Amino acid sequence: MRIYDYPENRKWFERASKVIPCGVYGHFSPAPCVPPDAYPFFGIKAEGCRFWDVDGNEFIDYMCAYGPMILGYHNPVVDEAFLRQLRECDVNSIASTKMVELAEFLVDLVPIADWAFFAKNGADVTNYAVMIARAATGRKKIIAIKGGYHGTSPWMQGIGHPGVTEEDVANVIRIPWNNLNALEQALEENYGEIAGFISSPYHHPVFTDNEYPAEGYWEGVQKLLKKHGVILIVDDVRAGFRLHLGGSNEFFGFKPDLICFCKAIANGYPISALVGREELKVDASKVFHTGSYWFSAPYMAAALANLQELKRLNAPEYLYKLGLKFNEGLVKIAKEYGFNLKVTGHPSMAYYRITDDPTLMLTQKWCAECTKRGAYFTSHHNWFLSMAHTEKDIEKTWEIAEDAFKILKSSV
Amino acid sequence: MGSKLATKCSQNAKEKKNNIIKAELYLRAILPTLSDLVKVDTKAKSIIENRKISILLNLRNVTKTLLKVDNGKIISITNPNECGNIHLYFISPEHALGVFEQGKLPILLRGFTKISFLRNEFDALSKRLEYFLKPTENLSLDERKISVALQFKSALRMGEVLGETDEVCQTILKNTTPGILKISIDEIGFEAYFGNINGKWKYIECPDKGQAVSSTLSFKNLETAEAMLTNKLDTFSALGLGNIQIWGLVPIIDNVGLVLSRINYFIS
Numbered sequence: 001m002r003i004y005d006y007p008e009n010r011k012w013f014e015r016a017s018k019v020i021p022c023g024v025y026g027h028f029s030p031a032p033c034v035p036p037d038a039y040p041f042f043g044i045k046a047e048g049c050r051f052w053d054v055d056g057n058e059f060i061d062y063m064c065a066y067g068p069m070i071l072g073y074h075n076p077v078v079d080e081a082f083l084r085q086l087r088e089c090d091v092n093s094i095a096s097t098k099m100v101e102l103a104e105f106l107v108d109l110v111p112i113a114d115w116a117f118f119a120k121n122g123a124d125v126t127n128y129a130v131m132i133a134r135a136a137t138g139r140k141k142i143i144a145i146k147g148g149y150h151g152t153s154p155w156m157q158g159i160g161h162p163g164v165t166e167e168d169v170a171n172v173i174r175i176p177w178n179n180l181n182a183l184e185q186a187l188e189e190n191y192g193e194i195a196g197f198i199s200s201p202y203h204h205p206v207f208t209d210n211e212y213p214a215e216g217y218w219e220g221v222q223k224l225l226k227k228h229g230v231i232l233i234v235d236d237v238r239a240g241f242r243l244h245l246g247g248s249n250e251f252f253g254f255k256p257d258l259i260c261f262c263k264a265i266a267n268g269y270p271i272s273a274l275v276g277r278e279e280l281k282v283d284a285s286k287v288f289h290t291g292s293y294w295f296s297a298p299y300m301a302a303a304l305a306n307l308q309e310l311k312r313l314n315a316p317e318y319l320y321k322l323g324l325k326f327n328e329g330l331v332k333i334a335k336e337y338g339f340n341l342k343v344t345g346h347p348s349m350a351y352y353r354i355t356d357d358p359t360l361m362l363t364q365k366w367c368a369e370c371t372k373r374g375a376y377f378t379s380h381h382n383w384f385l386s387m388a389h390t391e392k393d394i395e396k397t398w399e400i401a402e403d404a405f406k407i408l409k410s411s412v
Numbered sequence: 413m414g415s416k417l418a419t420k421c422s423q424n425a426k427e428k429k430n431n432i433i434k435a436e437l438y439l440r441a442i443l444p445t446l447s448d449l450v451k452v453d454t455k456a457k458s459i460i461e462n463r464k465i466s467i468l469l470n471l472r473n474v475t476k477t478l479l480k481v482d483n484g485k486i487i488s489i490t491n492p493n494e495c496g497n498i499h500l501y502f503i504s505p506e507h508a509l510g511v512f513e514q515g516k517l518p519i520l521l522r523g524f525t526k527i528s529f530l531r532n533e534f535d536a537l538s539k540r541l542e543y544f545l546k547p548t549e550n551l552s553l554d555e556r557k558i559s560v561a562l563q564f565k566s567a568l569r570m571g572e573v574l575g576e577t578d579e580v581c582q583t584i585l586k587n588t589t590p591g592i593l594k595i596s597i598d599e600i601g602f603e604a605y606f607g608n609i610n611g612k613w614k615y616i617e618c619p620d621k622g623q624a625v626s627s628t629l630s631f632k633n634l635e636t637a638e639a640m641l642t643n644k645l646d647t648f649s650a651l652g653l654g655n656i657q658i659w660g661l662v663p664i665i666d667n668v669g670l671v672l673s674r675i676n677y678f679i680s
Contacts, residue, residue, distance in 0.1 A: 013652045022648035030652035032662055037654060146587070160584045160670040207663050359591075359626045359660040380662065 001403050004040075004372045008054040012042045026152075027066055032206070032380040038368035046073035049388040051376070059376040060393050064384035067238050067263035067349075071309055072388025078267045081305030085298040096297030102304045106275055109307060111246045112255050113275035117284065119294050122237035122262035123151025125274040126198065128289045129258045130155070132276070133196030133231035136283035143186050143197045143230075146174045147205035150198055150235050150260075177203040177211055180220040187228045196231040197221065201239055201248035202345065206380045207360065209353060210345030218254035231280070237262040237272070241307070242384075243346055244316055247275075251316075264310075269302035310387075316348075319385055322394070323347025326385065329398045337405035339366075351382040362408065369404035370397075431505035432474055433577045434678045438512045439469055439477045441569035442545070444488035446479060448565050449541050452558050456540045457484045459533050465526060467534065468496035469518075471508050498523030498530065557600040560634060563641045564595065568606045568615035570679070571671045575613025578678075581671050585613055588667040591626030591660075592619055599633045606668055613671055627660035643676070 013030075017023035023030065023041075030036040040053035049072055051061050064070065071078060085098060103116040119125050130142055142155075150156045154168035173190065175182040177199075187194055199221075203211040225232050234256040236248050241264045243251040249259065257280060262272035276284060309315075327343045327350055334341035339362070340355045354362040360379060367377040375397045377383065450457045466480045478492040499522035502508035510516035520527065544559040545566060551559055574581040585608060592607040605616045605625070619625065631637040636655040639645035647669070650656040658665055 010653075017646065017649035017653060021646060023646075023652045025648065029648045031648050031658075034659055034662065035657060036652050041652065158584070158587060160580045160674065162673070166580075207661065359624070360662075361660050364659060 001373050001400070004055070004057040004374070006037070006040055006053065006055050006057070009041050012054055016041075027381075032378065034364040034379060035368060038372050040371075048072045048074070049386050049390075049393055057374070059371070059374055060389075060397055061376050062383040062385070062397075063376055063378060063381070064386050065268055066381070067384055068266070068268040069384075069388075070241065070264040070315065070386050071267045071306060072386055073268070075267055075306075075309070075388075077309050078269070078302050078305045082269060082298045082302040085301035088297075090298055091293060091296045095295050096300065098297045098300040098304065099295065102273075102300045105304055105307060106273060109245055109311070110259065110275050111250060112257075112259065112277055114278035115276055115281045115284065117274045117289075118300065119272045119274070119289075119291060120270050121151070122235070122260060122272055123153050123156075124289075124291065124294075125260040125262065125272045126150040126156070126233075126235055126237070127153055128274050128284075128287065129233045129235075129260055129276075130196060130198065131287045131289065132258065132274075132280055132284050133233060135287050136231060136280055137195045137229060139193050139195040141171045141173060141190050141193045141195060143173045143175060143183065143194055145177045145199050145203065147177070147203070147208065148174075148198070148200060148235070149205070150237075178214045178217055180217065180224065183221060184224055187224060187230065191228075194228060194230045196233050197225055198233040198235055200235050200237075201243070201252055204238060204345055204349075204351065204382050208351075209342065210351045210382060212345075213252055218249075218252055222254055231258065232256040233258045233260065235260045238382075239346065239349060240264060241310055242316060242319055242348055245307075245311055265306065266299060266303035267306040269299045269306075271299040271303050273303075313387060315387055318387060319348035320346070322389060322391075323350065323385055325391070326389075326394045326397070329394065330401055333398060333402050333405060337402075337409045339405060339408065345382050348385045349382050352377075362412075365411070366401075366404050366408050369407050370400050373400040373403055375400040428505070430678060431509060433574070435471055435502070435505040435508040435512075436475055436573050436577055437570050437675075437679055438508065439471060439475055440490050440573045442512075442541075442566055443469065443477055443479065444490075444569060445545070445562055445566040446537060446541055447486040447488050448562055449537070449544065450484060450486050452561065453540065453544070456537060459536050459540070460484055460486070463529070463533060465498065465529055466494075466496035467498045467500065467523075467530075468492070469500050469502070470521075471502045471505065474505065495522065498526050500530075556634060556638065557602075560597065560600065560637050560641065561602045564602065564604055564637075565615075567641070567672055567675060568595075568604055570675050571606060571668070572613055572615045574671060574674050574678075578674055581613060581674055584667050584670050585611075588664060589626075589661060591664045592616075592623060593627045593629060593664050593668050594625045595629050597631040597634065597637050599631075602637075607664060608667075625660070627662065627664045628658065629665050630657045632656065 013023050033039040042054045043051045044054050045052040049061055050058055052058050106116040107113045134140060154164045155172055157164045159169050173186050175186050202213055234249050236259050239248045240261040247259045249256050258276040260274055324347045327347055331341050342353045342355045343350045345351050364379040367379040370377045460481050461484045464482050468478050470476045476491050478489045478496055480487040500518040501521045502518055511518050544562045547559040588608045590608045592605050594605055596603040605619055632655045
């Protein structure tokens with residue numbers, strides 16, 4: 001099996017580091033890719049479930065652009081819808097009817113949705129959701145889950161992080177996941193002050209095992225929030241349309257007031273959406289929130305085509321079954337080499353950890369060895385499968401994983 | 413009028429609190445670095461060769477540091493049960509800061525006959541420490557190595573003090589998994605350990621048996637470490653370029669970085 005090296009990637013990174021803070025910033029930065037010398041930083045081509053880096057190395061992609069890619073790179077149906085709308089009209093001085101069509105489609109697709117609003121990134125709509133909750137309740141505090149991620153706005157970052165002030169986070173209370181007592185306590189201690197509770201549908205933090213809601217958790221949450229008049233905001237930016245086309249809350253059986261979507265909504269085209277219940281439509285209309293490119297119609301056309309394709313292909317079922325098969329194979333291979341690979345979260349976007357080492361170093365080494373052989377794995381974040389991943393791709397990946405476990409075993 | 417007064421009072425309270433933390437950083441983190449200095453710098457060691465004396469630095473109602481000088485060695489003890497041969501007293505954090513930053517005089521409560529040690533040896537030792545902790549560009553290669561090691565040790569001690577005194581560092585601690593970070597610069601043979609140990613931010617020179625390292629952060633060379641200490645390093649770029657290497661529980665590394673970055677808020 002060929003082991004990749006990355007001379008061109010390094011050259012580009014050197015150039016980048018001179019003119020761009022971090023070289024490559026944010027979630028694409030080399031920091032969590034441990035060790036960075038096992039990873040590519042710059043790509044030149046992507047197709048289906050694969051991408052190629054500037055050194056010409058080919059990877060089966062298990063990060064799917066950290067979630068946006070769901071049908072496969074360069075999906076012809078979505079790309080054609082995008083290009084057709086681009087030829088007709090992109091950004092101009094008035095809104096596009098595509099926006100109405102997309103909103104109507106989402107309202108039909110998502111059971112709790114009576115209206116939809118569009119922006120560009122996940123944080124645009126998590127911010128909007130929080131503003132609506134505050135407008136609707138006349139309260140200022142927000143409860144969020146410890147380790148939960150809802151974008152990089154200052155109110156969602158931790159105290160001590162550069163650029164974040166005490167005032168930014170003063171109205172955010174963090175509680176542990178799956179802990180109804182903690183939620184009740186936060187609501188009682190801040191009686192009449194909590195506007196909203198924001199959470200992902202299940203807990204998918206980084207560097208840590210993912211966790212499903214405990215039996216009765218969401219039911220209990222809804223009961224407590226109703227008692228206290230608090231708005232329930234589900235941040236479905238990462239998992240949305242992967243677990244259930246009606247929102248991941250449908251998969252877990254509960255009904256929030258607002259749902260934030262992004263990532264898989266348009267197969268990589270930049271657009272996000274907030275959907276909500278009728279009761280919050282007037283409050284939503286009162287909050288002024290907009291952006292220079294939020295009315296760009298080709299992205300709406302791409303989202304519409306993507307969602308229609310996901311529905312036609314019954315994507316969540318395919319992804320779930322493929323995920324189960326993929327994970328079962330990986331766990332079995334790990335065991336053959338004496339390692340315990342723990343898989344947590346939804347099978348199609350699971351987090352993987354070798355439990356024989358609590359420091360993650362073994363997991364990091366294994367992911368790095370796989371990446372150097374053409375299966376793009378990260379050790380800090382859940383992975384993603386797409387509709388473009390086939391059983392053949394998975395079998396090829398198992399071979400890579402086995403080779404990497406061999407190396408790992410010989411080094412322990 | 414009432415609101416302005418309340419704002420002023422709140423600002424004063426905050427300033428007072430910050431001054432206490434700052435004074436504690438001098439007494440509990442920077443001065444104890446003298447014990448490291450005499451281990452690595454022959455010039456510093458020679459200043460206290462054949463001297464046996466102890467100095468108690470006492471900040472009223474806040475903290476005490478005892479420096480025991482014993483024939484080229486220094487041991488530092490925080491809040492000791494014993495008194496020193498020399499007892500220096502600071503009536504307030506502001507008084508202590510005046511002494512450390514502006515050369516004002518502490519109150520000498522004990523040790524009048526040993527005042528020459530303070531004026532000569534201790535003063536020379538303090539200047540030598542400052543020479544390494546606030547380095548100029550004229551340092552030799554060997555001096556640069558000493559400087560970097562001492563700056564790291566001093567910073568990690570400050571991190572420990574901030575963990576006890578600064579609310580921000582305490583909040584960061586609550587969000588940090590227990591674990592030990594090993595910081596190393598292979599080129600100069602430096603290593604130190606810091607982490608969330610038994611629910612506290614703690615600096616240790618070497619972990620005990622059974623204390624496993626959960627993360628590592630190693631600098632490729634002296635230049636990279638110097639750039640980081642002088643806030644001239646883009647650490648993410650350095651990671652991508654291979655000038656810094658990390659392994660293990662990255663959130664611990666991130667959070668230690670956040671704690672150490674708080675030092676600049678108090679001491680520049």
